Amino acid sequence: MAKLSIGIVGLPNAGKSTLFQALTTVAVPAESYPFCTIEPNVGIVPVPDGRLGRIAELVRAPKVTPAVVEFVDIAGLVEGASHGEGLGNRFLQHIREVDAVAHVIRLFEDTTVASVTAGDDPSRDRELVETELALADLDLVEAHIERLARKARSGDRDAKEAIEVADRIRERLEKGEPARRESLTTEEEKRLRGLNLVTIKPQMYVANVSEDFWSEPTASYEGLLSSLRLEDSGAVLLPVSALLEAELSELPQAERAEYLGAIGAEESGLARLIRAGYELLGLITFFSFNENELRAWTIREGALAPQAAGTVHTDFEDRFIRAETIAFEEFEHYGSLKAAREAGAVRFEGKEYAVRDGDILWFRTGA
Template identity: 50%
Template sequence: MLKVGIVGLPNVGKSSLFNALTAAGAPSENYPFCTVDPNVGTVEVPDPRLQRIHELTGSKTIVPTVMQFVDIAGLVKGASEGEGLGNQFLANIREVDAIAHVLRCFDDSDITHVLGDVDPVRDRDVVETELALSDLDMVERRLDRVGKKAKSGEKEAIAEQAVLRKVFDALSEGIAVRTLEFTPEERKILKTFQLLTAKPVLYVANVAESDLPEGDNQQVRALRAAIEAEDAGEVVVICSAIESELAELEPEEKAEFLADMGLTEPGLDRLIHAAYHLLGLLTFFTTGERESRAWTARRGSTAPEAAGVIHSDFQRGFIRAETVAYDTFQEVGSWKEARDKGLLRSEGKEYVVQDADIMLFRFNV
């Protein structure tokens, strides 16, 4: 299961956001390092298409696809040198697939800011500097270890040393590893390092209720400008206080609350979808009498690779995949109609799965 780590300075709204995402009740008191051990929660990926497929086929159950979110304790300046239990928290980040970096973009005298005032651009720099320093320290130590083997002519060590030097030079210049170009062979080596700055990042601007529905204020604009100038990623604006309230409501109450706020969907839905997109994922579906189910695959996956998401036997014995696009399925209303009208495709091993494909795998083991 893919994991997204929620990181940021203390008291920026990480745990409140995590609570809203997972309804897990993690502590969110107003003092630094309230979270010590990371909280982990599984979150359904919202997708109305799955509900519609369920309605059309009359399946007994519905099973959404999911992601894991990890609430990691607040980092502080000096974390890479152990400040604020920094080494422990940085180690937790190494275990996730992507980072959701929460940045406080609201003023509130009742909520302490660890650096004294609210400045999301500075806060982003503080956290990312600590991640880079931690990576730099690890790369230096690994270079020392691999150097002797490389001198002896060991091919694997020579290849690793070349990647490490490339990374070291970039980090020394303040360049995040995720922005570098690597060959497929280099990427295999890079993956073993679990570098923090190699992970994709989504920036989450936490605003006040008064900034909704536009979610725009001076701090958000400054943050967007800084990130756009570096082509550093996407900003998702949420209000963790509002999301916490929404998480406790029933669906009908939630819809009414959103309408009153002038919002069309919860900020958490946008966040989950943005994280899904950041990781290069797509959703395909299976449906039948027993269940309608959403599955996660990486963009560019072939039909056998998608089958392997369900079970390794499906991939090993793959024969073909009967496939219909969601929009087509919704128009005709059933597998039978899709087949009768010649809209059901038989795809082979080379087929690249598309988002919202509805698939029935044929295999033989």
């Protein structure tokens, strides 16, 4: 995987563009009226990773390239979006290709900012968006089933099996439930992959809370959970203040930690959001460096060394012979590659090696 991409969904005025703007350097309009995001906005941000800076110091890397995450901001969905109301359905096209979805729900109170719904029941807002997403996916699945049915009638056995899977998903979606709730085998999941269903993607909830959430004694994570009435206890829910993130992004880097400390938050929402994305998708980071460049790379947990080599250079996967590797912590302990080698701490690993988070890797490849 070259990079993680996250699509931002939610009702109009939930704070998606404000968050997006804060997260990325791309300037997009964030106005106090619905539908100001009319073009999809794509922004790329570096993944915050302290280990990269530490290696850079130790090896005095002339060039440092962090892993990146792509955010895609779309216009707000409204009730009936899946039937062409508002602009929602059309814009869903722009997030069909993302790896994960961040569902932004408005919990901040501000009477000057128009809310599309009554705005006093975040769980209703959440359900509204989820229903629209499910209905939009349902359209795709129904069309898919029709196509398969034609094939099945002409005797295609494989199409019959594909219909069985698609039918299960259809039943879920008809109930307004996300497709991800249906447990699928890898084979079944593959059959659906081409449809790019939005509700099959891993999803996290981003509660756009007031800036004083971290200092307000009565505000709590449990309070958020119950006001959103999340049934799925395994759901990922992140409290973030889009407004605060926007203010933070305007400060010089050096002043950010102090600002966060002052409001009682430990880390920026960006860092938490990206980490949640990595966890949601089971992604890990490995590093590579030579005399020219130090780089962080993103791969799936469990990926083997040849696949890691393939992210660095497509050819490397097939030509992989072995990898030299050392864990970040060990490298930091020895302080240099030379010292680590002399201590025998740099290992050789073969094709079956499952790369671990924080590994530094050097690939040996053949012709």
